[in-house]
Amino acid sequence: MKKRKIVCIIMGGGRGTRLVPLTKERCKPAVPLAGKYRLVDIPISNCLNSGMNQIYVLTQFNTASLHRHIQEAYKFDPFGGGCVDILSAEQTDRSDGWYQGTADAVRQNMNHFGPMEEGDLYVILSGDQLFRMDLADVVREHDAHGADVTITAKPLGLDEAEGLGLMRVDDHLQITEFVEKPTDPKVIQSLAVGESVRQKMVEPGNKDYCLASMGIYVFNAKTLIEALDSDTTDFGKEIIPGLLGEVKMFSYVFDAYWEDIGTVKAFFDCNLRLTDTMPPFNFFDEEARIYTRARFLPASKMNSCRIDRAVVADGSIVTDSDLKRCSLGVRSVVSDGGTLENVVMMGADYYETEDDFEENQSLGRPNIGVGHNSVIRNAILDKNVRIGKNVILDPTGLPDNFGPDVDVAIRDGVLVVCKDAVVPDGFVMKA
Known part of the structure; x- marks a missing residue:
């Protein structure tokens, strides 16, 4: 038949x-x-x-x-x-x-x-x-x-x-x-x-x-x-x-x-x-798995961090930072002194090498990830973003502002750092 x-x-x-x-x-x-x-x-x-x-x-x-x-x-x-x-x-x-x-x-x-x-x-x-x-x-x-x-x-x-x-x-x-x-x-x-x-x-x-x-x-x-x-x-x-x-x-x-x-x-x-203790959707159900690309990344490293509910994907490196209700995507990097609260970080498509770090320094460009002592709240960080040192991002009280040429946007009350965007050292966006 x-x-x-x-x-x-x-x-x-x-x-x-x-x-x-x-x-x-x-x-x-x-x-x-x-x-x-x-x-x-x-x-x-x-x-x-x-x-x-x-x-x-x-x-x-x-x-x-x-x-x-x-x-x-x-x-x-x-x-x-x-x-x-x-x-x-x-x-x-x-x-x-x-x-x-x-x-x-x-x-x-x-x-x-x-x-x-x-x-x-x-x-x-x-x-x-x-x-x-x-x-x-x-x-x-x-x-x-x-x-x-x-x-x-x-x-x-x-x-x-x-x-x-x-x-x-x-x-x-x-x-x-x-x-x-x-x-x-x-x-x-x-x-x-x-x-x-x-x-x-x-x-x-x-x-x-x-x-x-x-x-x-x-x-x-x-x-x-x-x-x-x-x-x-x-x-x-x-x-x-x-x-x-x-x-x-x-x-x-x-x-x-x-x-x-x-x-x-x-x-x-x-x-x-999905960061809740009992999230409404269960990604851990082996009887009905959610399939995706196998990346063969190393386990994530969390160095001296304070974490209150977080989802951290493979290959992430987070150092001496505070995470509260955060979702970190593959290859996410958060440098020491970071504070992330209500943040969806999509991570990166690749790791930077020592040569990349030297080139970034010569160009005055932050490394991929979140830089030292940066504070980010109520935000989405898209893939491959470069956020410098001592940056403050918090859309609370700010009006929506987005468009085709805006790299740091606010929409529906949520701050979005667009894919591949560069946020320089000391940048502040807050009310």
Whole structure:
């Protein structure tokens, strides 16, 4: 009997404008996460842990670092038939433009996914979320309902639902109404879920909930192919509402940790929560590992440090410093006397040598990392930053200030030192 084909498609997003300046030089899926991972590792790992290994990442902006990461991280033997491929926008006889939306991106790449037969599925995921989900269970429920489309949905309190796609379901979880990003409280209130959804929740309590789309879809192959035979460009705004009432569309209720990492503030808060004693997302789960590139770095060195909750990735060197609620990425270097509080430091792509140190000194340029006696609070330090001695960075009380030519920016109240930026000795940014 022919094995069922399941093609997983990860939406890499457009310019990632809400994550600027973290996306100035990289696409959204390539943004570092939790010290040693990239955002794209989350959906890829969910696919692999669910037994799905035909995976395509669709993106079109600043893809070089994403290509390098995926080529280094995901290698398959020739017998398993697996792949993780990046599909960027390309000129063809049928199209010569950029992706116009999520649906248009899938449409332009249908020829790359190979032939699909009756019973085959497309699984579409977002590239900027932190979650752990058994996609095989979603497929089982999709089949049990006899669905043409299944939308994974997160129960959220009514006060948390603004700006998300919301749905109404019947007692069998069939979707009867879909509203894209409502803002009217009365509309949101009218979409409060019933008992059938509450029974799927772990601890619903007494508050009211609504079902928010997670942007993860399972499509029967025939249904998706027919839906894309149009000029529609977006799943949430056009494809899903257009199919409502025309095909069997069901909800899969997911009541576990899920975080949409679409903004600088969400990214910052998500990383800092991982330093908690019991973080909401468990990277230590060996039954459902999160995969990434194997770098073969040495263990980290912590010399005479005072630490209150920190995640420190491989190859870091921290000397005589105070760390409070910090996430340090691979090859992070913090010199003696440093004070870091609420800091996400992405680390570096390489170590500097003695020759590099001499050259830096001759140029009056700080070494990569955080210099002596520097104080940094509420900040994201992107890759390969050079922060000098006696620097003070604290955005508290300062207005947002970011743009294409700003190397030390503030966005959503979070200070961001951009990739490869140089902050000279004695620089102060504080209220």
